[in-house]
Amino acid sequence: MNIEVDKNNIIVSFIALGSNDQCDIYVSPEKIPSNFFDDFKSNYWIYLDNVIVKNPNFVEDVPVKSQSNDEQLANLAQQLATSQILQAKTNAQLIQQNAMLVKQVADLQSEKETTNG
Structure with a gap:
């Protein structure tokens, strides 16, 4: 051999x-x-x-447990839900920042009109 x-x-x-x-x-x-x-x-x-x-250093590979289709689908649904929650939080923060910017612009315009008055 x-x-x-x-x-x-x-x-x-x-x-x-x-x-x-x-x-x-x-x-x-x-x-x-x-x-x-x-x-x-x-x-x-x-x-x-x-x-x-x-080989004295041989280590048996631990087999990876395969998931059923239902388990995979449940994991994907959980990932999607988590992603949607994070996206909703980000959207809320952006809406709040946008409202603050609109207010700042309105304040600046009002101040400009008062000084140019």
Whole structure:
């Protein structure tokens, strides 16, 4: 069997029969663990001192729980509601600022008329 290792000697791929450019390290059958093929996962095996061993730093990926369509729809509805609330608050602030600006313009015009009177 031939294997390909990364810079840390972690086995990233193998080819049981034949060879290719990436899998350029030959491993004799007696140095292959009996459970190598059954347990093969990314980063699970490492090639040390011409022997394949389990990677002591291997960490199992935690599967991401997939959501049902109803859960996804509920999450999207919640996101939309939150977005609408924030937009309403922003609109209220802008209306208030606009009213203050209108008042300031009216005050300035009134002051201008009084001084030019």
